[in-house]
Amino acid sequence: xxxxxxxxxxxxxxxxxxxxxxxxxxxxxxxxxxxxxxxxxxxxxxxxxxxxxxxxxxxxxxxxxxxxxxxxxxxxxxxxxxxxxxxxxxxxxxxxxxxxxxxxxxxxxxxxxxxxxxxxxxxxxxxxxxxxxxxxxxxxxxxxxxxxxxxxxxxxxxxxxxxxxxxxxxxxxxxxxxxxxxxxxxxxxxxxxxxxxxxxxxxxxxxxxxxxxxxxxxxxxxxxxxxxxxxxxxxxxxxxxxxxxxxxxxxxxxxxxxxxxxxxxxxxxxxxxxxxxxxxxxxxxxxxxxxxxxxxxx
Amino acid sequence: xxxxxxxxxxxxxxxxxxxxxxxxxxxxxxxxxxxxxxxxxxxxxxxxxxxxxxxxxxxxxxxxxxxxxxxxxxxxxxxxxxxxxxxxxxxxxxxxxxxxxxxxxxxxxxxxxxxxxxxxxxxxxxxxxxxxxxxxxxxxxxxxxxxxxxxxxxxxxxxxxxxxxxxxxxxxxxxxxxxxxxxxxxxxxxxxxxxxxxxxxxxxxxxxxxxxxxxxxxxxxxxxxxxxxxxxxxxxxxxxxxxxxxxxxxxxxxxxxxxxxxxxxxxxxxxxxxxxxxxxxxxxxxxxxxxxxxxxxx
Numbered sequence: 071x072x073x074x075x076x077x078x079x080x081x082x083x084x085x086x087x088x089x090x091x092x093x094x095x096x097x098x099x100x101x102x103x104x105x106x107x108x109x110x111x112x113x114x115x116x117x118x119x120x121x122x123x124x125x126x127x128x129x130x131x132x133x134x135x136x137x138x139x140x141x142x143x144x145x146x147x148x149x150x151x152x153x154x155x156x157x158x159x160x161x162x163x164x165x166x167x168x169x170x171x172x173x174x175x176x177x178x179x180x181x182x183x184x185x186x187x188x189x190x191x192x193x194x195x196x197x198x199x200x201x202x203x204x205x206x207x208x209x210x211x212x213x214x215x216x217x218x219x220x221x222x223x224x225x226x227x228x229x230x231x232x233x234x235x236x237x238x239x240x241x242x243x244x245x246x247x248x249x250x251x252x253x254x255x256x257x258x259x260x261x262x263x264x265x266x267x268x269x270x271x272x273x274x275x276x277x278x279x280x281x282x283x284x285x286x287x288x289x290x291x292x293x294x295x296x297x298x299x300x301x302x303x304x305x306x307x308x309x310x311x312x313x314x315x316x317x318x319x320x321x322x323x324x325x326x327x328x329x330x331x332x333x334x335x336x337x338x339x340x341x342x343x344x345x346x347x348x349x350x351x352x353x354x355x356x357x358x359x360x361x362x363x364x365x366x367x368x
Numbered sequence: 369x370x371x372x373x374x375x376x377x378x379x380x381x382x383x384x385x386x387x388x389x390x391x392x393x394x395x396x397x398x399x400x401x402x403x404x405x406x407x408x409x410x411x412x413x414x415x416x417x418x419x420x421x422x423x424x425x426x427x428x429x430x431x432x433x434x435x436x437x438x439x440x441x442x443x444x445x446x447x448x449x450x451x452x453x454x455x456x457x458x459x460x461x462x463x464x465x466x467x468x469x470x471x472x473x474x475x476x477x478x479x480x481x482x483x484x485x486x487x488x489x490x491x492x493x494x495x496x497x498x499x500x501x502x503x504x505x506x507x508x509x510x511x512x513x514x515x516x517x518x519x520x521x522x523x524x525x526x527x528x529x530x531x532x533x534x535x536x537x538x539x540x541x542x543x544x545x546x547x548x549x550x551x552x553x554x555x556x557x558x559x560x561x562x563x564x565x566x567x568x569x570x571x572x573x574x575x576x577x578x579x580x581x582x583x584x585x586x587x588x589x590x591x592x593x594x595x596x597x598x599x600x601x602x603x604x605x606x607x608x609x610x611x612x613x614x615x616x617x618x619x620x621x622x623x624x625x626x627x628x629x630x631x632x633x634x635x636x637x638x639x640x641x642x643x644x645x646x647x648x649x650x651x652x653x654x655x656x657x658x659x660x661x662x663x664x665x666x
Contacts, residue, residue: 211510
């Protein structure tokens, strides 16, 4: 048994896609959410990590050996600038301290590609860390403290930067989910022209990557992406094709917003450390459509 | 009346040297310490800022318009690497949020020259921010979050980097205080050869600088130093001369430790913003000797 892992943000989009991968590696999975779902494949705990006493009691009670910290403020449209980013830096540091005090020895944190400078050729080891938003700055700053403090706390740590993720449970406020849902419904959907090149990763592959990072001792920051850039428009048209539809995705139906031209991960550090490789993109898109066929609630 | 200022770490070496400067500018000064001293020139509050409930209650009770946040873990020899640095980042962020929520609009934080890369020519605007210690990394990370979040919280903020400070109340575990005390006592004192060049600032001048920063709206980071580099050995021999002693300071009596050759502030941003300039170094050294004559308790 590799150990007992505490997963924060476990009921969120990314969290739900990590639990099975951790269980498959033999971890005893303890999942935390403010409002846990009513299902029992893992042990759920109800706690608000922004309440210091709840955080302390949770960690002291579970006594995890491993930590996967995904929880953060994530309200669509607001999270980039929200003051809650400040709270989550503080809560994450308290969590690290409580985890170490309870005997934990391996912690993995969710970072973001928004830690990088997006104005140049993003992203590689040569890309400066220069977040342009309070969200990116908060994650970047948390990573700096964790990097500096974890060794002294006896904690081996990794920082996994999330890029662009799609898949089961993605909120339909986001583009791939909104298009997948429209396609399944047979409804037209207005999109921007989608010229921007992004690194899209299936959520199940991201979950595997996080589980692999939890289950190793590789230290430092890892970019969690496929390494493959694809135009958003290309991805959406491929989704339409896989859905067996035609003419529903209306590229250019929404006005263009200023967007960085290209944001693509360089996952070679991750691959070298844990042997991870992403699955087939089409398989991920198919699984996403299948999930919406099963789970769309109008 | 400029407002009501809450000063954390107020019973510490730097804190004690800021209170009079703030009061002189017309601030209603509220000073916080875990164990406030028994004197009443300002309003003291007993609170442990690492206890979230105490922090919240303090700020909600005082409702300061201004904040000077000096409190940090400062145990000699331990603070560079201590895990408490993590706690103080978290507590400082909670303090910022509580301060903004209580209507505060101007906050000044204590930074450190240890945020800079000390391996090159330190320090100027061209010196990279590359802290080599958990202490420096924690301060640097806190600054990054404050920079990114303060505008959204409606808080005007400044970050004052402390360099090398001496004066009344300096703990005698530190070199200038230990030598001043020995000189007043007439005891010999072993020192290193003292080749390193440092920017030494009298604590009263630092207190004036912090008070000036609190009492303006200039935003960003400011290096709080004299701008003048002096060899440590030169400073200690001058202190001996001013004490009217001879032969007590034994340079080279302690083995040399590896030290950066030169760490000198560039206070031009501060001077430009608030018109501050340091006082005469000899006057500061005289005042330090006078303080030890009055306050040495064997």
